[in-house]
Amino acid sequence: MKVERKIESEVIDRSVLMVIAYMMNRGLIDSLDFPVSKGKEAYVFRAKPGRKVKSDFVAVKIYMIETSRFEHMHDYIRGDPRFRKIGGTKKDIVYAWTKKEFRNLMLMHESGVHVPEPYFFRNNLLAMEFIGDAGNPESPAKLLKDVGPPDPKRNFQQIVRDMKRMYDVGLVHGDLSEFNILVQGDKLVIIDVGQAVLLDHPMAEEFLRRDVANVVRFFRKFSIKADEEDILKKVKGQEKAKANEKEGKEKTKEQETERETE
Numbered sequence: 671m672k673v674e675r676k677i678e679s680e681v682i683d684r685s686v687l688m689v690i691a692y693m694m695n696r697g698l699i700d701s702l703d704f705p706v707s708k709g710k711e712a713y714v715f716r717a718k719p720g721r722k723v724k725s726d727f728v729a730v731k732i733y734m735i736e737t738s739r740f741e742h743m744h745d746y747i748r749g750d751p752r753f754r755k756i757g758g759t760k761k762d763i764v765y766a767w768t769k770k771e772f773r774n775l776m777l778m779h780e781s782g783v784h785v786p787e788p789y790f791f792r793n794n795l796l797a798m799e800f801i802g803d804a805g806n807p808e809s810p811a812k813l814l815k816d817v818g819p820p821d822p823k824r825n826f827q828q829i830v831r832d833m834k835r836m837y838d839v840g841l842v843h844g845d846l847s848e849f850n851i852l853v854q855g856d857k858l859v860i861i862d863v864g865q866a867v868l869l870d871h872p873m874a875e876e877f878l879r880r881d882v883a884n885v886v887r888f889f890r891k892f893s894i895k896a897d898e899e900d901i902l903k904k905v906k907g908q909e910k911a912k913a914n915e916k917e918g919k920e921k922t923k924e925q926e927t928e929r930e931t932e
């Protein structure tokens with residue numbers, strides 16, 4: 671009870687309830703089951719799907735307005751041409767961040783990166799595919815840091831390919847590590863993409879190096895010997911498709927998604 675009350679005051683405020691009711695009315699979710707996680711910035715809930723969603727469960731991520739590190743968020747949003755016109759309040763920034771995570775997920779998902787499929791966003795709520803544990807789909811998949819890679823060689827190759835696909839579509843994850851990768855059966859699913867930046871972000875190169883270093887370091891524990899510079903080259907290999915060029919397509923998709931859910 672104590673925990674529930676805390677959740678209510680911290681994350682489920684009136685405006686969050688309104689969006690949840692909206693999602694229910696639109697057939698996106700049927701009920702909110704329980705919190706799967708309380709992270710630094712957000713709660714993630716498991717939800718039952720509504721009539722419009724064809725999956726066993728939905729994950730609903732709700733960003734906290736008060737406790738989010740919005741200054742830090744601002745650094746990742748500033749200069750992003752996708753978010754030129756946003757206000758300066760905490761709320762504005764957290765809302766923009768939620769939208770940014772949705773758009774990043776959309777771009778990545780369309781490019782074949784292993785991420786949860788995004789369904790809907792509004793204000794500080796984001797609904798996406800629930801990544802269940804392969805052996806027990808009612809529970810969320812476990813983090814790579816806790817269970818390790820089921821097939822290190824293939825899993826490593828998958829993550830390198832995913833980083834490359836992100837890069838080719840003009841994005842760098844920026845917080846990629848075993849803490850933001852879920853293990854679902856024999857495949858890995860990358861999560862937490864709100865901070866992912868476009869390639870022309872001043873820190874993009876540094877973030878990419880850090881992502882590659884994290885991944886190489888983690889897989890080294892499982893006897894995968896890879897050289898950071900080689901992997902970096904591999905990821906950057908082909909010509910970079912600018913995200914701006916995809917903007918139009920992305921927008922249409924986003925509108926479609928919003929239409930579908932209206």
Ligand SMILES: Nc1ncnc2c1ncn2[C@@H]1O[C@H](COP(=O)(O)OP(=O)(O)OP(=O)(O)O)[C@@H](O)[C@H]1O
Binds near residue numbers: 707712714786799
């Ligand atoms: N789509 C999903 N399906 C299943 N579980 C998920 C999903 N998205 C997130 N989770 C769970 O919720 C946790 C927090 O999600 P995420 O990393 O996106 O948020 P965060 O606020 O950055 O949290 P943290 O600070 O713990 O990293 C994840 O570690 C994972 O266990």
Ligand SMILES: [Mg+2]
Binds near residue numbers: 709849850862
């Ligand atoms: Mg995380």
